[in-house]
Amino acid sequence: MASMATLFVNTPYHSHSFPKPSSAHFAPVLKLSTHLGSKPRNRQRLRISNGLIEPDGGKLAELFVEESKKGETKKKAAALPRIKLSRIDLQWVHVISEGWSSPLRGFMRESEFLQTLHFNSLRLDDGSVVNMSVPIVLAIDDAQKRRIGQSTRVALVDSDDNLIAILKDIEIFKHHKEERIARTWGTTAPGLPYVDQAITNAGNWLIGGDLEVLEPIKYNDGLDRFRLSPAQLRDEFTKRNADAVFAFQLRNPVHNGHALLMTDTRRRLLEMGYKNPILLLHPLGGYTKADDVPLSWRMKQHEKVLEDGVLDPETTVVSIFPSPMHYAGPTEVQWHAKARINAGANFYIVGRDPAGMDHPTEKRDLYDADHGKKVLSMAPGLERLNILPFKVAAYDKTQGKMAFFDPSRPQDFLFISGTKMRTLARNKENPPEGFMCPNGWKVLVNYYDSLVPADNDKVPEAVPA
Amino acid sequence: MASMATLFVNTPYHSHSFPKPSSAHFAPVLKLSTHLGSKPRNRQRLRISNGLIEPDGGKLAELFVEESKKGETKKKAAALPRIKLSRIDLQWVHVISEGWSSPLRGFMRESEFLQTLHFNSLRLDDGSVVNMSVPIVLAIDDAQKRRIGQSTRVALVDSDDNLIAILKDIEIFKHHKEERIARTWGTTAPGLPYVDQAITNAGNWLIGGDLEVLEPIKYNDGLDRFRLSPAQLRDEFTKRNADAVFAFQLRNPVHNGHALLMTDTRRRLLEMGYKNPILLLHPLGGYTKADDVPLSWRMKQHEKVLEDGVLDPETTVVSIFPSPMHYAGPTEVQWHAKARINAGANFYIVGRDPAGMDHPTEKRDLYDADHGKKVLSMAPGLERLNILPFKVAAYDKTQGKMAFFDPSRPQDFLFISGTKMRTLARNKENPPEGFMCPNGWKVLVNYYDSLVPADNDKVPEAVPA
Secondary structure (H helix, E strand, C coil): CHHHHCCCCCCCCCCCCCCCCCCCCCCCEEEEECCCCCCCCCCCEEEEECCCCCCHHHCCCCCECCHHHHHHHHHHHHCCCEEECCHHHHHHHHHHHHCCCCCCCCCCCHHHHHHHHHHCEEECCCCCEEECCCCCCCEECHHHHHHHCCCCEEEEECCCCCEEEEEEEEEEEECCHHHHHHHHHCCCCCCCHHHHHHCCCCCCEEEEEEEEECCCCCCCCCCHHHCCCHHHHHHHHHHCCCCEEEEEEECCCCCHHHHHHHHHHHHHHHHCCCCCEEEEEEEECCCCCCCCCCHHHHHHHHHHHHHCCCCCHHHEEECCECCCCCCCHHHHHHHHHHHHHHCCCCEEEECCCCCCCECCCCCCECCCCCHHHHHHHHCCCCCCCEEEECCCEEEECCCCEEEECCCCCHHHEECCCHHHHHHHHHCCCCCCCCCCCHHHHHHHHHHHHHCCCCCCCCCCCCCCC | CHHHHCCCCCCCCCCCCCCCCCCCCCCCEEEEECCCCCCCCCCCEEEEECCCCCCHHHCCCCCECCHHHHHHHHHHHHCCCEEECCHHHHHHHHHHHHCCCCCCCCCCCHHHHHHHHHHCEEECCCCCEEECCCCCCCEECHHHHHHHCCCCEEEEECCCCCEEEEEEEEEEEECCHHHHHHHHHCCCCCCCHHHHHHCCCCCCEEEEEEEEECCCCCCCCCCHHHCCCHHHHHHHHHHCCCCEEEEEEECCCCCHHHHHHHHHHHHHHHHCCCCCEEEEEEEECCCCCCCCCCHHHHHHHHHHHHHCCCCCHHHEEECCECCCCCCCHHHHHHHHHHHHHHCCCCEEEECCCCCCCECCCCCCECCCCCHHHHHHHHCCCCCCCEEEECCCEEEECCCCEEEECCCCCHHHEECCCHHHHHHHHHCCCCCCCCCCCHHHHHHHHHHHHHCCCCCCCCCCCCCCC
16 A cells, blocks of 8 residues: 555654644634633633644543553553453544544543433533534443442453553443433434444443553554554644645545545635645544445555545545444534544535434435434534535436536436445446546455355345445 | 412513513623634624523514404415414424523424434524424424425414414424434333324424414413413513522422422522522423323312412412423423523422433333433533522421431431322322321322223323322
């Protein structure tokens, strides 16, 4: 992936928490935040940042133990009750520790959990509001709760018992699973992938607290160099003198419709007067459901898209977003957007049915395809983010390429669904020329070819995504 | 109910929308509201009200047609597509038209519906936020939608086809029932009373728009004189020179534990320096589930409680809150509190498990008993309201009366659950002396006596509430 590596300088991890003032061309962002309550909380805060958009809460919450204190921390941890982290738990430690969920400083305590479920937002001590739509919680079972007893802190370890972090000032509260699921997904139908994977069999308690993480989370899968933290991304945008950053969240192969959208967005931003808008092409790297294309194959596909010149490496940063996927539609799209604010993006592209999927038990989409962008545009705490709704791209048979759909001549357009695309790739057929760059398509074909079915009939069925 | 009638002057309906400045002793409320967005929306509004707490949105939304325009309105309505209102729909028209749900001006459009479901709050044009936790919507079916066609307004009629209101600038959008239920109740289990009554068999579309209501809604059940509108309540509080108004929502008979709590609240408010705190004893009068004690019996019981001097008529206003009941726990308690702001209350008493009930299919409470007060204390748009959490009252065997529970001597206290209370009344047994005033208890016994079961074994089973 040499071509992708050239998109950013692979800086070693560093723990500064705020991008240095740069020569970037932003107009100063003036933020006046006043509490609306009747109690006289008129402490006005004037925040001026002359660089990228400010992280939620004013400061990236990077939660790593200082080098000089690591020895001491490990020693203390040895005496603490231990909680073994699942793969998804570890991904959340990754997310929290790098500040994607700023101002969170650890797994949610009950007050944060309840505000997330009921309001999709958190009110900070100064009365300001940040978005927070998806519960970021750690479940424990009865036996673990008993073992923790009166301890105020616990050690978090990975599957090999390596110390990952300390969770301190802990609070243990009930894991009301049904309510969590209903309020997050808007359904309790069986078969929601994240629920099956991480909630149904999880413990009946949640443990919140502040995280102290020993080392940045790495996966040693050859892709760690693409996992830039919010601080590293901010550095990169600053270095490139970005005066606008537009984020594109994806968990699917990039076809030329996506590419058209991204290049068109840059064109629109230039027209608006920005001098150097930078695209953050930001595939989700955490847990995805079994029938999504795995991260490693998606990254290979994205590489080809850049090699083939479909996107401009000069104005594109490709990086991996470490969050697990909820498939929670309008609720989750807020999380996807909020995390990108923390990474420095002030524009967010949102499409049809973001973070959606089929209803697990009924023959319909789980979410109204338009709710995602509507909810996003009204979400508390996201007022600073500019939401850019997707235009619908489809294959224009008259031009032989992907183009924005023209409702005056619908007969000229071909809509190629995710299901259709995957069926073609699985059958080693080609899509219409111009749908996807040929080398990107080959990656997809190779992926499906690599799936050795248990028996010849059982290739996993793809669903639109 | 002569004694209750003396609690307030039975003013005829009037449509002024704001209490006149009075000689009340409030310190001016200074409200500085600033939009938090990045776009320069720094239009600051300075609102000063020198009377009761300001209604949400600054002004009570009273939505009645002016006398002089009624003829014309009726004439126009005759040509419009008609929607027949259910009993619960009519209760919502009542609620909206008097301004309990201010600043709503009609049934919710999609943007209000989505904000309610996802954020339990609405953002107003000036950037300020008001609480709104329960969808107030009107469902129509496919045939009604077809009949409405391209009309921009419809006529709403009651079960006898009497014109009730016009709904104008309508917007029709999908009624995603499963999602509405899951996000409002935190469960989709079958057997939720409001769902069975008003959602399951309702149409697959929702129609929002602005209401123009012909006449204040009346029920002709002998209780209309107790149904004071928010404007009428505000007048009453002003006339009484209230300098604090504390609201007590209930849908159950008042026992001496409740009374203790209310008198103790007044004592605390006096200690805080208020000179004339007024209690708004505010039984819910809309739809309740079959095994709740009906409104007419509850009103008789409340009357006896006042006659027997358990509560002081001088400092108590009894009125009926016209809203239907959702039994949606932490979500609904916000609605109960928000509506009372609009009626002039600046203190709200909240107990254990407000608006809760048994889980419809599992042997447990539907909601965590502490979530209601926690969610209420954090709810967006309710910052101006002072939340007064319940102290636990129980029967103190050493004193022979209801008293605040003293954890140092638990053996002295008897907890009498709703189920226990109802079982006693049904069996014509007496509770411990001092649990409820004797005449109030007689009303309860008479109520259960009046229930003629279909066969002798089938008295409706009471549930704790």
